Amino acid sequence: MNVVAEADRAVSRQEGADTGRRNLLKLTGLGIAAMTGAMTTGSAFAQRQESLGDKWDKTFPKSSRVNHTKVVFKNRYGITLAADLYQPKGTRGKLAALAVSGPFGAVKEQSSGLYAQTMAERGFITLAFDPSYTGESGGEPRNVASADINTEDFSAAVDFLGLHPNVDRNRIGVIGICGLSGMALTAASSDSRIKAVATASMYDMSRSISRGYKDGYTLEQRHKIIDYLSQQRWVDAENGRYGLGYHEVPFDANGNIVKGQRVLPETLPSNADPVLAAFFDYYRTPRGFHPRSINSTTAWTATTPVSFFGFPMYANVGMISPRPILLIAGENAHSRYYSEDVYKGASDPKELLIVPGADHVDLYDQADKIPFDRLTAYFNRHLV
Template sequence: MGKIFVFTLAALLAGSAAVGVASAKAADAAEDVQKLTNDSRVFRIDPSVQVRVVRFHNRYGIDLTGHLYLPGDFSADKKYAALAVCGPFGAVKEQVSGLYAQEMARRGYVALAFDPSFTGESGGSVRDVASPEINTEDFSAAVDFLSVQDCVDQKRIGVIGICGWGGMAINAAAMDTRIKATVASTMYDMTRVTANGYFDSADSADARFEMKKALNAQRTADYKKGGYEPAGGVPDTLPKDAPDFVKDYYAYYKTKRGYHARSVNSNAGWNKTSSLPFVTMPILAYAGEIRSAVLLVHGEKAHSRYFSEDAYKQLTGGNKELFIVPGANHTDLYDQMDKIPFKKISAFFADNLK
């Protein structure tokens, strides 16, 4: 059985072991709520916001680790709207998702920033593997966890996905009717860019065949050696002709601004063969069937802007919105507090998590 815990509010605030359970099943696997030690978050910490280390599991039995952020005026007598936050693709909770979660907690939400399966401090025996299905499931697992907490109103749960996890968040919202509102910030559709290349420049059956042939040859080589070849993260040194967006990634993942020792992008990158399922499993196929609210946020100057613009065209209903941030590039929405439209995001959740 996978691990889960449910805490009482008094135990949470004390940072002690969980002493309350929501069901007999949860009682069988109660875990500790831990204070955050060895803090390695890369963003400026707001001491008014409380944070705890939490652990939960997805339906594949993979243990996930998150940081649960609570408002500074947290009260055991209240039920809060809650948010599950993840991304960017190849980042960890000590980077962008933690910043978003902290800010949303500062604005009155319970917010869970978590490491996806196979990355960071989360479980999975193989490391640095991405999966369109499992990573979508990770969002729903975070909703599972939030929905049984004493401090959360389970009818007011939303998700925030950043970069590649923006696409996963939309996919989760298409599947999980418990998600009442979704924000996708500086979104990538990882299945589209993997299958078609940037701006669909390699969108052909022949191009995909050659890619699949090379990746399957890599599978054979990996199995033979008993390990997985990394694709390489953001380069340690930039070539002179590097595109601007690669320079932007470097400026975040490879400098003091955002480097983290557990981040896939800051280090060796994803396993090469992680790309295979992304070629044939498009994650936005049912985006048009989402009945809950969706806000897409993207930078005006972001190379990735077309992902949000095209995703918005797929969405239906009067509660969908595309918000373009003037002058912002892709990574500005990672950590630039003067660019990330938190006022807009907070108002969106206030309107849709009533």
């Protein structure tokens, strides 16, 4: 049973029983907090948060320098998100805060949690969250990604942080890792409460899914994917459930659509592509495996690409200015061109940091390569 979904139903029952009071609270600041789910003192939210437990199940060691708490909050679509809140010990007054998520298909117990905990050690209050429909967050069906809703998730995280008593709501930034980077930039382009945004190993999921690696899909291939997705919708409608099987590289050597139940194979082929091998080494080995991670154990729903064909990420990236952007990419990363292209298209102030000797996946968890000093200096400079 999905404890998050079950707790969501408890929240709905509680909200239904308390409609009159909630309508009155809508007129107050307390009501705004309740509607966003930032206040978790109500019995239903307390039940939801308690159902998540507080067991340390991360892929990285727990720090003795921060306090960790599991929290829940709602986004604008009414989906309850689960997150890990990290607060530095021994600090006083209101602090700057960071919302962190990614990579695409990962969970907060993996890379985003590592970033969040490390930045909390450096004096920030941080929130690593599972995007809607994944991990411990709510939303049905499971294993769905949405360019729109996952962008909203970042703004909902800002809602939560801005209502936290220890956070200075005028000093909130975001970090997007890999495929959630595009959502972070898109959120910042329409949410001026985000005062600074940073990305690591950026992937533009709209561009990747709809156009392929380095825009390599032909027009015929793009139509072929759309036809497959369209026909899959008939299959899902007839079956009454959503089939799994989306692959980021959807064509086999013969040009046929690839279907399957896993993002990554059970075992790595002996002649595996280096990029596949790098992802496998993180998600499918003890280094980064997590049972709730889509990339570690299963696949996205087959129709997940639909919204990414119709929703270009960060189309309004120029609107982030005069707020700053920091783009971090590995020197040897196959995805490096995404960061470079955003840098070319974005307005000042902007920074592009290329990490020598690093590949795409190195920036997930290799502390000797992730430029935490630069991230700290960047946010200290701009979250003032």
